Amino acid sequence: MFTKDITTRFGEIETPFYYYNLDVLRDTLQACQNAAQKYGYHVHYAMKANFNPKVLQTIQSYGFGADCVSGNEVKAAIEYGFNKDKVVFAGVGKSDKEINLALDAGIFCFNVESVQELLVINDLAGAKGQKANVAIRINPNVDAHTHHFITTGLEENKFGVNVWQLPDVADTLRNCKNLNLLGIHFHIGSQITDLETFKTLCTRVNELSEWFEQKGFNIKVLNVGGGFGVNYYSPDHDNIADFEAYFKVFSDFLNVKPNQEVHFELGRALVAQSASLIARVLYVKNGLKKNFLILDAGMTELIRPMLYQAYHQIENISRLSVAGSQLSDKAIIYDVVGPICESTDCFRKDVELPESFRGDLIAVRTAGAYGEVMASHYNLRDQVQSVYSE
């Protein structure tokens, strides 16, 4: 929540920038750890959600593992002190260079997405005289009931191995002497808020781990991925996702044998609420049908609304009451847009805000996940800066 104290401090800082509230980040990490520990669950942080140095340091200090989707993320995880025994490497298109880097780093596990990738990792590990730990990413054909741009677990998606290909996977694993099958892996999509979806996933995981066990494989790790969503509509009143309820679904519905571990890969739910994008109103354009607030930030700083039609709460934090709520004696409906030369460069249409003026500070809330990391230099824009609560 923004207060006048914070906005006074912002007065001197060049916009746009990401503002990180490290208290919110730490409270979220603690809540997640407490809930996971109750069940002995292992949580890896999905680094692609946010690899801001201070964010990574903080997350690492809580003992999370790292879920990486590129060689550079594997490298960064090790550099930032994540334990290599807690680093997993997923991704549908790992290059030979990236696989070699991860083999040299001695990571915990490759989450493998095709039969061909199994063969390549087997060859590359063999060339180094190593045995690589692998988990098979299976596409469980579960509808995540999220935006179709961020669903990943349907047969039409490019990710993972489809169930009908599993006999081929089993044969390949038997013939690959440099691979050790550690477990099975799933990740069905992002910003999933309906816990029923995870219940459906549990049922599929139970069936598929049973399938592997019956084929004579020992499944030690059940990695159920991430995707747990946050409340974009109410960032102040609901700023920590209900990790208790989330993990309880798996505790209730996942069949876990005594020798098995359950692993998670949470990204968004750990970092989304800890940051806002702060921008300034450059111009106010009043039209006959539309009023526009033109900000000094756009899709080059936060692309989620333009890429996924994502909703973000937008506040004018120059017009706060003493209690911190937005003054709204004179509310006006604006389209809040950026300066980039694309018509899609709009944060949201028809936003009700207090009457706003050139120079006002605007906060785009819940921007800690898939925000700063997706910033670009399109239009030769400056690199977006970060400001921290401490």
Ligand SMILES: *Cc1c(COP(=O)(O)O)cnc(C)c1O
């Ligand atoms: C992106 C990703 C995650 C994290 O997803 P969130 O929705 O941010 O929790 C986890 N696992 C894999 C394989 C991913 O690609």
